[in-house]
Each structure stands twice: as structure tokens, then as C-alpha cells.
Amino acid sequence: xxxxxxxxxxxxxxxxxxxxxxxxxxxxxxxxxxxxxxxxxxxxxxxxxxxxxxxxxxxxxxxxxxxxxxxxxxxxxxxxxxxxxxxxxxxxxxxxxxxxxxxxxxxxxxxxxxxxxxxxxxxxxxxxxxxxxxxxxxxxxxxxxxxxxxxx
Amino acid sequence: xxxxxxxxxxxxxxxxxxxxxxxxxxxxxxxxxxxxxxxxxxxxxxxxxxxxxxxxxxxxxxxxxxxxxxxxxxxxxxxxxxxxxxxxxxxxxxxxxxxxxxxxxxxxxxxxxxxxxxxxxxxxxxxxxxxxxxxxxxxxxxxxxxxxxxxx
DNA sequence: TGCGATTAGATCGCGCACGATCTATATTCA
DNA sequence: TGAATATAGATCGTGCGCGATCTAATCGCA
Numbered sequence: 001x002x003x004x005x006x007x008x009x010x011x012x013x014x015x016x017x018x019x020x021x022x023x024x025x026x027x028x029x030x031x032x033x034x035x036x037x038x039x040x041x042x043x044x045x046x047x048x049x050x051x052x053x054x055x056x057x058x059x060x061x062x063x064x065x066x067x068x069x070x071x072x073x074x075x076x077x078x079x080x081x082x083x084x085x086x087x088x089x090x091x092x093x094x095x096x097x098x099x100x101x102x103x104x105x106x107x108x109x110x111x112x113x114x115x116x117x118x119x120x121x122x123x124x125x126x127x128x129x130x131x132x133x134x135x136x137x138x139x140x141x142x143x144x145x146x147x148x149x150x151x152x
Numbered sequence: 153x154x155x156x157x158x159x160x161x162x163x164x165x166x167x168x169x170x171x172x173x174x175x176x177x178x179x180x181x182x183x184x185x186x187x188x189x190x191x192x193x194x195x196x197x198x199x200x201x202x203x204x205x206x207x208x209x210x211x212x213x214x215x216x217x218x219x220x221x222x223x224x225x226x227x228x229x230x231x232x233x234x235x236x237x238x239x240x241x242x243x244x245x246x247x248x249x250x251x252x253x254x255x256x257x258x259x260x261x262x263x264x265x266x267x268x269x270x271x272x273x274x275x276x277x278x279x280x281x282x283x284x285x286x287x288x289x290x291x292x293x294x295x296x297x298x299x300x301x302x303x304x
Numbered sequence: 305t306g307c308g309a310t311t312a313g314a315t316c317g318c319g320c321a322c323g324a325t326c327t328a329t330a331t332t333c334a
Numbered sequence: 335t336g337a338a339t340a341t342a343g344a345t346c347g348t349g350c351g352c353g354a355t356c357t358a359a360t361c362g363c364a
Contacts, residue, residue, distance in 0.1 A: 017203070018292075051166050069180070076313065077314090098360065099313080126295055147181060229319080
């Protein structure tokens with residue numbers, strides 16, 4: 001059975017698809033974030049990496065990848081850009097030379113303060129109360145779980 | 153106020169963010185779609201354009217852009233690829249030479265039959281009943297409306 | 305101990321996605 | 335009518351995002 005229902009007997013359009021709602025809302029989030037993150041000199045994926053490191057410093061590339069569901073082929077160049085920007089350092093773990101450890105620089109840590117209002121601005125832009133936002137987030141996260149199980 | 157709530161007094165992580173739920177679920181959808189669309193020779197954005205044209209043939213680049221919320225800088229190369237693949241034709245409208253009209257070829261039209269089960273497979277992968285999927289889609293679409301208003 | 309298998313990142317090619325800018329056509333209205 | 339303006343796409347540069355592949359380090363186990 002289809003994931004969404006067309007309004008009438010006509011052919012389904014993109015607007016009927018749940019996947020398109022997700023897809024286009026992701027872009028919409030990006031457009032709201034852009035001017036805010038431009039102030040910080042970050043792109044949205046870079047911002048996510050910084051949030052992950054602000055939550056817990058000194059993680060490996062693999063750990064960040066697990067949290068953000070991204071491959072090393074995506075992360076490596078992104079992390080090099082963050083390193084060039086001076087927000088973090090990348091260095092091989094002496095205990096296991098295969099791993100690369102990511103550590104915030106002072107500049108990277110202090111950026112957190114400047115990023116304070118970003119979350120607030122985004123929260124406002126959603127037009128949702130905190131409770132509704134949490135509820136929606138949980139439903140979408142559950143959906144993601146199903147999809148990831150389906151994709152093996 | 154923040155759009156999401158951290159579980160405790162610790163620093164918020166990416167998993168707490170509504171935007172990240174959307175972002176990562178979009179990727180998860182893509183991973184489920186990939187093997188199905190590979191059969192058709194389409195990428196996911198290309199598939200969306202085809203869905204839009206199956207719903208209504210002979211649209212302009214601008215109309216497709218309005219429906220998918222994409223810029224011409226994204227669509228022009230994508231549409232050229234669909235043209236090269238033989239699924240549609242691009243031609244200037246004689247009534248208004250600024251516009252480019254997109255028309256399905258026979259190959260493009262008949263692809264619709266082959267794409268029939270894709271929707272069903274995706275529906276299953278969501279783990280949602282039709283009703284729940286529609287409800288969630290509507291909530292996310294509403295969220296997109298708020299975000300787009302905020303991004304002016 | 306040493307060799308095959310596994311793991312962690314890095315590299316490469318391709319296709320989005322967008323902002324900035326350019327060209328060509330169409331519209332407006334002085 | 336003709337010059338200023340507006341509109342529709344196209345082009346270009348940058349940064350994801352991923353599959354496929356590569357390299358180097360570690361592990362497993364005979």
C-alpha cells in the first residue's frame with residue numbers, strides 16, 4: 001500500500017508523498033539556518049558536527065559518523081574544512097593509529113556561546129510549541145528507525 | 153525557546169534537534185529508495201520530477217521548481233540528464249521563448265508502470281499505516297509552511 | 305609468530321542544491 | 335515606439351552525500 005493518499009482519483013503528485021514532505025522540509029530548514037550559520041561561518045552539516053562535539057569533545061570520526069549517520073567519505077572533507085577554519089584539530093590516536101580523534105580548539109569551544117541564539121531562532125521559525133516539537137521529533141525519529149531497518 | 157528538549161541538564165546533542173530528525177530521515181528515505189530507483193535508472197530527485205510529470209505532463213521548468221521547491225540552477229542540469237536518458241524533451245515555448253516546456257517521451261510515460269511498486273515498497277518501509285502516514289505528512293507539511301514563511 | 309581478515313579513514317567520481325551572475329526574451333509605460 | 339525593468343532559464347563555484355575503492359593499522363588464530 002502507498003505511503004500516502006492522493007486527494008482524489010487523479011494521479012498522485014509529489015505533494016502527496018511523505019518522503020517529499022521530509023525532503024522539502026529539510027531544504028526549508030536549511031534556508032532558515034543559512035543566514036544564522038553564515039554569521040558563525042558554518043554550513044548546516046558543519047554545525048551538526050560542532051553540536052556533537054560541544055555535547056562531547058574528543059570523539060573519533062567513526063563516532064561522529066554513527067551519531068550523524070554519515071560516511072567517512074562525507075565527513076573527512078567536511079572535518080578538514082572545520083580544521084582549516086580553526087574550530088577543531090584532527091590527530092591520529094596513538095593507542096590505535098587507525099582512528100582519528102577530533103578535538104575542539106578554543107575557537108571551536110567559544111563558538112558555542114555565539115551559537116546560543118541559533119536554536120532559539122529555529123525554534124521560533126518552526127511555529128511549534130516545545131511539547132509539539134518534541135512529539136513530532138519523536139515520531140520522525142521512529143520513522144527513521146523503521147526506514148533504517150528496511151534498508152538493512 | 154529551543155525547538156527541542158535535551159533529556160537532562162547536559163548539553164543538547166544532535167539527536168535532540170527536530171531539524172536533525174528531518175535531515176537524517178531524509179537520508180534514510182534515500183537509502184531505501186536507492187535500490188528501487190536504480191532499477192529504473194533514476195535518482196531520487198529525478199524520480200520526483202517524473203512523479204510531477206506523470207501527474208501533469210507539459211510543465212515548464214518554473215512550474216516544476218515551484219512544486220519541488222528547487223531553483224533552476226538545480227533543475228537545469230537534472231532535466232538535461234533526464235533528457236539524455238530519453239525520459240523527456242525540453243523545448244522553448246514558442247508563445248514565450250523564455251520558458252522551457254518539459255514533455256514526457258513514450259519511454260518516460262511507460263516508466264510509470266515500472267515505477268508502480270516503488271510506492272508500495274516505500275510505504276511498507278515506513279512501518280506506518282496509511283492513515284498515520286497521511287497524518288504525519290500533513291504535520292510536516294505544515295511545519296514546512298512555517299519555516300518557509302520564516303525564511304521569507 | 306606470522307599471515308589472512310577486519311577495521312578506520314581517505315580518495316575519487318557523480319549528482320544534487322544553492323547563491324551569484326549572465327543572457328535572452330517579454331513587459332511596461334513615458 | 336523605445337528604453338528601463340522584469341522574468342525564465344542557464345552557467346559557475348562551493349559544499350555536501352554516497353558507493354566503490356584504496357591504504358594502513360589492528361586483530362584473530364593456527
